[in-house]
Amino acid sequence: VSDRSAERMAKVMQNVRTVLLDFDGPVCSIFAGLPAPSVATALAATAERAGHPVPPVYSGSRDPLDVLRYAGTVGPALTKTVEDELARAELAAAGSAAPTPGATEFLRACQATGRPVAVVSNNSAAAIRSYLARQDMTGLVAAIQGRNATDPRLMKPSPDVLQRGMRDLDVRPEQAAIVGDTVTDIAAGQAANVYTIGYANKPGKYADLQSAGADAVVTTMHELADLTRAIIA
Numbered sequence: 001v002s003d004r005s006a007e008r009m010a011k012v013m014q015n016v017r018t019v020l021l022d023f024d025g026p027v028c029s030i031f032a033g034l035p036a037p038s039v040a041t042a043l044a045a046t047a048e049r050a051g052h053p054v055p056p057v058y059s060g061s062r063d064p065l066d067v068l069r070y071a072g073t074v075g076p077a078l079t080k081t082v083e084d085e086l087a088r089a090e091l092a093a094a095g096s097a098a099p100t101p102g103a104t105e106f107l108r109a110c111q112a113t114g115r116p117v118a119v120v121s122n123n124s125a126a127a128i129r130s131y132l133a134r135q136d137m138t139g140l141v142a143a144i145q146g147r148n149a150t151d152p153r154l155m156k157p158s159p160d161v162l163q164r165g166m167r168d169l170d171v172r173p174e175q176a177a178i179v180g181d182t183v184t185d186i187a188a189g190q191a192a193n194v195y196t197i198g199y200a201n202k203p204g205k206y207a208d209l210q211s212a213g214a215d216a217v218v219t220t221m222h223e224l225a226d227l228t229r230a231i232i233a
């Protein structure tokens, strides 16, 4: 992390009393053992069997959440079918997810400096709870908010899940930051009026997160843990 961005990060963390933490990316790679493209392919097959072939604009990324987004444009019945199958796949995936290096360290730094953390995710809350319990991390998280199971339009970049997390922690937007690895997280953070911290875990993401307008960007969760510990709570 450069001196300039360390400085920016210090300014952000001075104001931040609570952290809204994205799950897939900053905490773990949920689909490490059950690859996302194969889940997306299975969901797309389900949608097609239901009479709704997924258009390339939704299936091209091979992201299961995009298939759910498509189902949301079709209606409640397909949404429920895809949501149920995806939630089952996520719960299975949580059992073989790969922990993100530095994630526990960051959560401990938040705890040590008096900053409660709410996990705010487009994944299902059940999968998040299962993963955190398996990793003995439940005590490091004050709240868990997953996606709305009936309306995929409320997934990030909508600010909805961030707002639910802030309600749980009883915190105002100007005291909160979202930490996330996609431009979707940054957009949701901007819509919720919170600080935005990008976690660039892949080459190319740094520039993407920066041009999305993230207040600060880090490349490892260790960096974020160090910067968090360095600021007096």
Ligand SMILES: [Mg+2]
Pocket (backbone or CB within 6 Å): 022, 023, 024, 025, 026, 180, 181, 182
């Ligand atoms: Mg993510």
